[in-house]
Amino acid sequence: MRILVLGGDGFCGWPTSLKLAKAGHDVHILDNFSRRKIDKETYSNSLTNIESMENRIDAALRHGMPLKFGQIDVAINYLGFTNYVHKMKPEVIIHFAEQRSAPYSMLSEMHRRYTVENNITTTHNILNAIVNIVPECHLVHLGTMGVYGYSKDFGKIPEGYLNIKVNSTQKDVNVLYPTNPGSVYHMTKSLDQILFQFYNKNWGIKITDLHQGICWGTQTEETMLDPKLVNRFDYDGIYGTVLNRFISQAATGNDITVYGTGGQTRAFIHIQDTANCIKLAVESIPEGNKVRIFNQVAEVRNVKELAELCAEKYGANIQYVPNPRKELKENELEVDNQGLRSLGFEPITLSNTLIDDIKFIAEKMKDNLDPDNILTSPEW
Numbered sequence: 001m002r003i004l005v006l007g008g009d010g011f012c013g014w015p016t017s018l019k020l021a022k023a024g025h026d027v028h029i030l031d032n033f034s035r036r037k038i039d040k041e042t043y044s045n046s047l048t049n050i051e052s053m054e055n056r057i058d059a060a061l062r063h064g065m066p067l068k069f070g071q072i073d074v075a076i077n078y079l080g081f082t083n084y085v086h087k088m089k090p091e092v093i094i095h096f097a098e099q100r101s102a103p104y105s106m107l108s109e110m111h112r113r114y115t116v117e118n119n120i121t122t123t124h125n126i127l128n129a130i131v132n133i134v135p136e137c138h139l140v141h142l143g144t145m146g147v148y149g150y151s152k153d154f155g156k157i158p159e160g161y162l163n164i165k166v167n168s169t170q171k172d173v174n175v176l177y178p179t180n181p182g183s184v185y186h187m188t189k190s191l192d193q194i195l196f197q198f199y200n201k202n203w204g205i206k207i208t209d210l211h212q213g214i215c216w217g218t219q220t221e222e223t224m225l226d227p228k229l230v231n232r233f234d235y236d237g238i239y240g241t242v243l244n245r246f247i248s249q250a251a252t253g254n255d256i257t258v259y260g261t262g263g264q265t266r267a268f269i270h271i272q273d274t275a276n277c278i279k280l281a282v283e284s285i286p287e288g289n290k291v292r293i294f295n296q297v298a299e300v301r302n303v304k305e306l307a308e309l310c311a312e313k314y315g316a317n318i319q320y321v322p323n324p325r326k327e328l329k330e331n332e333l334e335v336d337n338q339g340l341r342s343l344g345f346e347p348i349t350l351s352n353t354l355i356d357d358i359k360f361i362a363e364k365m366k367d368n369l370d371p372d373n374i375l376t377s378p379e380w
Contacts, residue, residue, distance in 0.1 A: 007096030018222035021065035059228035102183035149180025160293025213267030213297035251362035260323035262304025263330025298347030
């Protein structure tokens with residue numbers, strides 16, 4: 001298939017692009033390099049050394065994974081984007097091209113505005129391009145479990161839709177699950193859902209929305225083939241996800257810092273599963289007349305439990321610090337993920353081997369780690 005990956009230079013987009021190219025798909029990447037620019041803005045960095053896109057593509061080709069690349073900002077350069085779509089005629093567009101950090105989206109007025117303007121405009125431009133140029137194209141979007149919030153008011157979190165009974169009519173109806181975003185970033189993902197519903201209803205666009213849990217790990221089968229293919233390893237308080245941050249701290253002799261009591265329960269997925277799940281979604285066309293929503297998660301874990309696991313395994317201390325976020329001190333979470341399992345998804349769950357793999361990278365690249373960047377999350 002001809003596949004256009006938007007945001008293919010990023011943490012999830014790069015390994016997914018390699019996975020699809022290895023499978024024999026004709027993969028094109030568009031990216032505006034915003035993530036690399038944000039590293040400079042926030043005085044942060046990937047723990048791993050990320051090569052230029054030119055070097056990445058050369059290395060991928062040597063290993064039988066040909067990729068094509070164009071530098072376009074989809075939110076700003078709509079004409080350039082539509083020209084590329086006209087020329088390429090993608091059968092699938094994968095949408096990673098959004099500012100993906102909740103803490104970054106809450107840093108300041110500028111960051112809130114940028115996150116909304118970039119994320120929503122990009123999504124809307126993609127939908128318009130599909131309607132006008134490639135109406136049969138399948139859009140696969142990487143969303144977030146954060147659109148649901150973390151309340152158990154409705155019980156087990158279903159895959160996108162909730163069955164309810166209307167009191168006034170006694171009718172049973174199926175509605176989009178009520179959103180409860182916890183940041184501007186999560187709000188944009190919630191608004192994406194409304195855009196998808198509207199364009200699906202009015203123009204019949206085929207859309208798969210993947211509500212992903214917190215992604216951990218850094219390497220996949222494909223990124224391990226060559227040092228120049230290595231994926232990002234974010235450990236800071238802005239972009240670093242919780243388990244990667246804990247392991248980085250333990251591996252470099254720092255205390256593991258836990259926000260609040262650590263009673264937060266979250267859904268998790270390994271980066272290799274992210275690439276595998278997106279491949280499954282790409283190669284399976286949605287049926288019916290609704291947006292297809294999958295919960296892209298492998299397992300549910302408690303943050304304190306993760307911290308204690310890392311501390312015991314590596315002899316680190318745990319430091320509990322004030323939680324900068326307005327969220328429940330403790331919560332329970334149960335998530336349905338049968339959609340992707342029905343397509344053949346077999347989740348990678350947390351194991352000592354995988355944790356050791358991350359620790360090895362953290363120890364090897366420890367000179368790149370700046371301890372001051374670990375606790376940089378804004379308050380909200």
